[in-house]
């Protein structure tokens with residue numbers, strides 16, 4: 001999937017759990033395991049983190065506006081559908 005810049009950046013931030021701008025091996029493994037976890041709740045958490053642009057623990061209208069204004073809606077819908085079906 002060809003992710004636009006802001007979505008790629010959001011994914012990087014999800015991988016970078018300790019926010020040091022590097023993805024360590026354990027952060028990578030933890031997040032990849034989350035992607036393949038059959039639990040819908042864990043995938044939902046991942047989508048929440050994707051949309052919580054300012055990382056304040058809330059998804060506000062502004063967060064959604066920022067993410068959606070930078071990404072083709074088709075890519076986001078496909079990403080969310082794939083997460084829910086895997």
Ligand SMILES: [Ca+2]
Nearest residue numbers: 016018020022
């Ligand atoms: Ca890190």
Ligand SMILES: [Ca+2]
Nearest residue numbers: 052054056058
């Ligand atoms: Ca937020």
